[in-house]
Amino acid sequence: MILPILLNRTRLLPIYVVGMGGHEHQERIIRRCGFQGYQVLYCMGGSGILKIENEEHDIQRGDAFFFRPDVPHEYYPIEAPWCVKWIVFMGNAVESIVDYMGFGKSEVFHLHSLEDFDIQVSAVSDMFWCDDPDKEIKTSMLMYKLLIKMGECKNNTPQPSGLSQNEKYEKLSPVIEMLKTRYQEDLGLDDMAEAIGVTTNHLCRLFHQVYDTTPLKYLTHLRLNMAKYYLCSPKNMKVKEVAAAVGFKDPSYFCAVFKKAEGVTPDDFRRINAF
Template identity: 25%
Template sequence: MEQTYSVASNPVYYEEQSLHVLFAGESQTPPLHQVGPKIYDYFLLHCIETGAGAFRTEQRTYELGPGDCFLIQPGQLVSYVSDLAQPWKYRWAAFSGTDAGRLVREAGFSPEQPVAACGDRSVIPEALAGIMKTFYAGRESGHLTSLGLLYLTLGEASEMLKDHSRLPGKDSQVKRTVKQMIHYMSSQYAHPISIEQMCKGLGYNRAYLSRIFKEDTGLSPVTYLLKLRIDKSRQLLRERPELSVEQVAASVGLTDALYFSRQFKRFCGQSPTAYRAVTARQQDH
């Protein structure tokens, strides 16, 4: 098997960047090819395409194969060596920045959990190859492209690194699903979404989602979404006096201003116009 090695660096570098991909590369290693023991001053993520090898930290050794990823953290003493019979081919990307540590923690990586088994259908090798190709092109826009591909990479890795230990089994899944629903509504309330669309997007039956959501929050998804929209509209009525009631309604995803006014009075006990007048007088005093 012929040994290969290539690497491409980001043509743009910014001081004090919140997140920055430094370089990306690929290599078909020879048998028993070893790197380290050594430390790095940046994050370095590897993804194995073919073959096998071992990744060693100060705590333990991981035997890895195709689809496995391992993340080296700054200041961590590590070494890694390819297999004798089936030396690995891998891709990698190095990144740094003030937000890098938070990002890898959100993905689920830690010094105690540096490995993610993403499988042979993973898009990570393609994403890392995309970073390398982008850097070879030498365009300044490659900096932004590389960040998108890095987020894609860590996003997929996080699917394999989710911590299910806080809640056992079914309860854990229910809590995560309810959180997904709340996040969906909180980010999409300004659009004319429906609960049916949300259920379809999350891949669950509406009756099931409605039941677990009400058990967890005390409100049905329909009521929760409507209350969220009314709460947002109250803020707009207070802070944006130049907006009409129709514009406020549209801004919270309710295109029927009459329906909005009825629901606003149902939750707040007064019309949007009256609410705005009262809050304006209070602010004047």
């Protein structure tokens, strides 16, 4: 078990390890007020039950569970020995990182490879205890990689809808390809929904689950990104030419949308970003 004494400079890092360890014979844990840090636990053998957010989860070998600070929970073995390892982390950017990755207050997911995940956790421990003068920031980097691995595993875990997050990405890939290659055209929801054989309502719901936005807002985002490329290109295109090139029929509307998104007009953007 590792419960490090943290240096003041360590707390400046976006993510840092607070503690890590494991139990070959995990006993019942009840935390009615939750835990003080972000924690992920994973099962190396046996099985147990996790009770959290009014739900009960069966935790088998290769399963992992995560919870944020102050989330009440309970877990206990049902097939002994229940071998569990864990790592606790904090940091001034952790909340934003787990939000970005789509983690809720708690998550249960299956690891792609228990052995590989365990090796990554061991690498965090080894780095923390080595003599490298930069070990704190390197430990932070390894913890970031571990979070990415957790996100990948979570996205492959089937959701109540029956599809994992990755399967939803794949379902929408023809729509994304259409938007990337035909952004200059007058595309509507019907065109996008037809590309994957669903209704427009289903398309919007699926799109929001994956990208946290609407298909039309995503299309506008693509168009504005291309507009910035054209504005900074050596071709020195007129604003109305840029607007037409990225799918805006009305240059005035293009300028209004651009300024709302970027905070400056297209001409000012070109001037500020000139090289």
